[in-house]
Amino acid sequence: MTAAPPGPAFSVHDIPFSTYGSWFGISPVLAEKTRAEDLHLVSHQNGMHAVLRLVPLDAVTGERAETVVRATPSLLRWTGADGLVDLAYESPDTVRVRGQGMGLRVTAAATTLTPFSGTYFYRDPVDGTHTFTSYETGRRYRITVLSGRVAEVSGIQALGAGDRGLTVSAEADGSWEVAVEELDSARQPYHPSTSFGEVMEAARRSFAGFVDAVAPWRSAATPAAELAAYVVWSATVRPAGLVTRHAVLMSKHWMDKVWSWDHCFNALALACGSPGLAWDQFSLPFDHQDEAGALPDSVTHSEVLYNFVKPPIHGWALRHLRARLPEPLGRAQLAEAYDRLVRWTDFWLTARRTRGAALPHYQHGNDSGWDNATTFDPERVVVSADLAAFLTLQMRELASIADELGNPDDARRWMRTADATQAAMLETLWTDDRFVARSAGGSDTWTSAGLLDLMPIALGEHLPEDISAVLAGRIEAHLTPHGLATEHPTSPHYRSDGYWRGPIWAPATILIEDGLRRAGHQCLADDISARFRVLCETNGFAENFDALTGTGLRDRAYTWTASSYLLLAEAHVHRHSSRSRT
DSSP: OOOOOOSOOBOTTTSOBOOTBOSEEEEEEEETTEEEEEEEEEEOTTSOEEEEEEEEEETTTOSBOOEEEEEETTEEEEEESSOEEEEEEEETTEEEEEEESEEEEEEESOOEEOSSSSEEEEEOTTTOOEEEEETTTSOEEEEEEEESEEEEEEOTTOOEESOOEEEEEOOTTSEEEEEEEEESSOOOOOOOOSOHHHHHHHHHHHHHHHHHHHOTTOOTTSTTHHHHHHHHHHTEEOSBTTBOSOEEOSOSSSOOSEETTHHHHHHHHHTTTOHHHHHHHHHGGGGGOOTTSOOOSEEETTEEEOSSOOOOOHHHHHHHHHHHSSSOOOHHHHHHHHHHHHHHHHHHHHTTSOTTOSSOOBSSHHHHTOTTOGGGSSOSSEEOHHHHHHHHHHHHHHHHHHHHTTOHHHHHHHHHHHHHHHHHHHHHHEETTEEOEEETTSSOEEOOSBGGGGGGGGGGGGSOHHHHHHHHHHHHHTEETTEEOSBOTTSTTOOTTOTTSSOBOHHHHHHHHHHHHHTTOHHHHHHHHHHHHHHHHHHOBOSEEOTTTOOEESOSBOHHHHHHHHHHHHHHHHHHHHHHHO
8 A cells, every 4th residue: 555645634533534525524523522432434414423433453353453543635544553444535425445454343333223213234135235324314324345355244134232334354465445435315336436546646636626726825834724725625515405505514523514604704715716615605694594684593404593693794704705706796696695685784773673772782692603702791682892893894895785786875875874883883882991782671881801892893994093092902902822812811701611701713813803904903913813823833723722822622623713724824925925025
């Protein structure tokens, strides 16, 4: 067998091994806070489900072999004292696995089969293949032996508890190979059309083409760019179930959904190099917009949730997306985006404004995206300045699009409403030298030590200079050596792993960095960008990070973090090049 191919190496304990378009990955992570000793085939159809356990075996003893696992975008390899097992994706639903000097045991991850759960195992009399049928995913997993032999089978047609699986071992030449497919009800017998080496090379080329498209600017100064691109590429799934387009999931760990603000950052990172995929990311939640105009909280294979929403950053995102796309949106696309954004904006202006109120409100911290931020400690139904700021930006973008579409009356109406919303925010929520939050059903106001109260900096150039200067100073006070703490570290409510009560998050970083830059606070924006880039280069692309140590927290393969790194790294490279030319 050849040496492992080049590419960004990564730990499968942090990042699943998968490929563009696939609904499954290979990982020891079976659920939140659940890791197995062995790698599993983990599917994300109908939720996150470990289906098959993959165990390399010592060729002499037949026992589990001690191995070291290494992964690159095109190859996953187990290395033991006397042999290797390699795995590569031939297509989004098929992997090829080969071994030399070691065998492989493939078993159902679920040890019990009931009438409603577990995995059934049988040998197909049509072609002699062995198939696992999973209640949890609603899919079948077919094993076709291409070379070598089936040395042991257990649990064929068994019900109840028990071991179900097969062992593949070598013939005289010491090697073997199988194909593993995820399929629906039936498929023609599998016949390989390419060698394992060709499969691996095709996978390498596929990823190389992607990273060359989305990060052509990468260099030694942006050392995490290729791995960031892999996190995004490998978390992309093809349309299936309720997912209407190619979608970048937040992760192929347990955060296997598209939330209705996370998708904006993935869209922006993809815009220059993969504009079609970027547009799909921006559009997907709007495909599920409800009658009231609200976007769903989240979308995944078999579930769309509407019990919460997410903040209206979509006007801000669309403005940046249109600037980054290599070709302007066609008139039909722009008109569709406008209509959808109008409905989303009207939702906030009608369903989320009390009678006579100038400003909309959140019904829970989850609506803000900052689920448990301390802004929501006194009450959950809250009028906050970040919401007013995002909605103001959204209406300014609607005014710009209406003008482009030849609707000057609508453009003027949106600009008037945007100005009125910003004026009301400043009049009612700016007190002394800070923004306050207010009860949506009363007159009580309060402040917090949370970064959320400073998010109106996203208004950038639209803020009065004295207010943006105060906000910039307060934001700088949240800077740790690693980035922006979402709760000030001296706060009694600060928690190192407190979700939005301390850890560093990518979206807050991007929105604040952009707002500071547009408001003229370039040095602070540069500092924030640099710290976040180093954080990712050192600690990967976690859902969030300990603000004081930089340690990655929660889901360790989060796409909006990877996309945010790509955005900041690209902008840094371009600024550096521009300054060098100057």
